[in-house]
Amino acid sequence: MPITQEDLRPSLDRMRQRVDEARRYLRFDEMRQRIDQMEAESARPDFWDNAQAAQEHMRDLNRLKNQIEPWEQLARDLSDAIELNEMAQGDPDMLAELVRQADTMEHTLESLETRALLKDQDDDKSAYLYIHAGAGGTESCDWAQMLLRMYSRWCEKEEYAVETLDLIDGEEAGIRSATLLVKGEFAYGMLKAEAGVHRLVRISPFDAAKRRHTSFCSVDVWPQVDDEIQIEIREEDLRIDTYRSSGAGGQHVNKTSSAVRITHEPTGIVVACQNERSQHQNKAVAMKMLRAKLYQKARAEQQAELDARQEAKKDISWGNQIRSYVFQPYQMVKDHRTGHETGNVSAVMDGAIDGFLEAYLRWSAGMGAATPQSA
Numbered sequence: 001m002p003i004t005q006e007d008l009r010p011s012l013d014r015m016r017q018r019v020d021e022a023r024r025y026l027r028f029d030e031m032r033q034r035i036d037q038m039e040a041e042s043a044r045p046d047f048w049d050n051a052q053a054a055q056e057h058m059r060d061l062n063r064l065k066n067q068i069e070p071w072e073q074l075a076r077d078l079s080d081a082i083e084l085n086e087m088a089q090g091d092p093d094m095l096a097e098l099v100r101q102a103d104t105m106e107h108t109l110e111s112l113e114t115r116a117l118l119k120d121q122d123d124d125k126s127a128y129l130y131i132h133a134g135a136g137g138t139e140s141c142d143w144a145q146m147l148l149r150m151y152s153r154w155c156e157k158e159e160y161a162v163e164t165l166d167l168i169d170g171e172e173a174g175i176r177s178a179t180l181l182v183k184g185e186f187a188y189g190m191l192k193a194e195a196g197v198h199r200l201v202r203i204s205p206f207d208a209a210k211r212r213h214t215s216f217c218s219v220d221v222w223p224q225v226d227d228e229i230q231i232e233i234r235e236e237d238l239r240i241d242t243y244r245s246s247g248a249g250g251q252h253v254n255k256t257s258s259a260v261r262i263t264h265e266p267t268g269i270v271v272a273c274q275n276e277r278s279q280h281q282n283k284a285v286a287m288k289m290l291r292a293k294l295y296q297k298a299r300a301e302q303q304a305e306l307d308a309r310q311e312a313k314k315d316i317s318w319g320n321q322i323r324s325y326v327f328q329p330y331q332m333v334k335d336h337r338t339g340h341e342t343g344n345v346s347a348v349m350d351g352a353i354d355g356f357l358e359a360y361l362r363w364s365a366g367m368g369a370a371t372p373q374s375a
Contacts, residue, residue: 009085015109019074019075031067031068085098117365126184130221131147131175131219132176133174134218139206142215145175154352159184162180164180166178183224188221193360195220197320198218201324201325202328222295224292231294238264241260242257242261245274259282260273322336323356326345333345339359
């Protein structure tokens with residue numbers, strides 16, 4: 001809700017209180033001391049003697065600074081606004097400008113409070129997002145395309161760049177599967193909530209009898225891996241298949257077998273790419289996806305060993321959907337993990353999923369969960 005002149009001072013005070021609470025909760029004083037210590041270490045003459053260790057040190061330093069500096073800037077902006085508000089009484093132009101600034105700071109604070117929940121070491125990475133239609137033929141393929149549109153709209157709103165790496169059309173409508181690379185800071189941290197089975201209930205437009213149908217799609221999300229992270233992949237463990245790339249409607253976009261599908265036989269992980277112009281480029285992108293998948297698998301296995309609540313976690317399966325989207329006989333989208341729900345189905349399908357993402361982060365923090373299991 002926009003801030004008005006009447007509630008300007010109370011709003012500024014409440015925001016400052018929320019910032020102070022965050023500083024205590026996130027232990028900013030300790031983080032600032034750690035940053036100062038790390039900056040002193042990086043200034044040593046022999047710091048770059050071990051280039052790999054130095055690069056890792058600088059990544060950790062930048063990660064800490066990115067966590068704390070936006071809060072410090074917001075605290076300074078709030079202090080300035082509170083001081084100016086005391087001098088602005090009787091000056092409608094200055095008050096109007098302060099109201100605009102306060103509204104901007106409120107949005108910034110909400111964003112920072114959400115980001116404060118993104119604590120996993122991979123949360124700040126870009127993300128691969130994979131959508132796969134379940135059983136149900138045309139209806140499920142159409143549902144997969146609806147989800148693809150929903151995520152594309154959300155990414156557009158959040159200003160994340162999206163690259164379609166692989167897209168397989170349905171036989172009659174929709175898509176059988178799609179793989180996206182969502183590029184940007186904290187893309188994985190935000191989208192990891194979406195990993196699981198999504199259930200659609202509606203009157204099918206493909207059923208002449210206008211009966212109600214239930215369809216399923218699985219969504220998988222995993223972080224893009226930095227090139228510096230070492231993931232061992234043996235050539236003899238790979239099966240590499242090539243095929244012709246196809247565009248929307250099944251039309252061939254090139255006449256050569258440039259698309260690449262890689263199967264990692266020890267794990268059964270399959271990745272594919274057909275977006276690039278050459279087979280060599282598609283293979284390179286697919287290998288990056290495979291590295292990220294194997295990294296995510298190793299992280300999930302580590303988490304499973306350490307997690308005392310493992311019994312409370314369930315594998316993703318067709319009978320264990322994380323979210324339901326009901327179009328008929330009533331309208332409701334409900335997340336079965338967090339309980340978050342809304343009756344504005346059309347807004348959700350247009351990409352308004354922030355409430356679900358933030359509810360998952362709060363729920364995950366309360367449960368002590370980290371990386372969701374992959375489909």
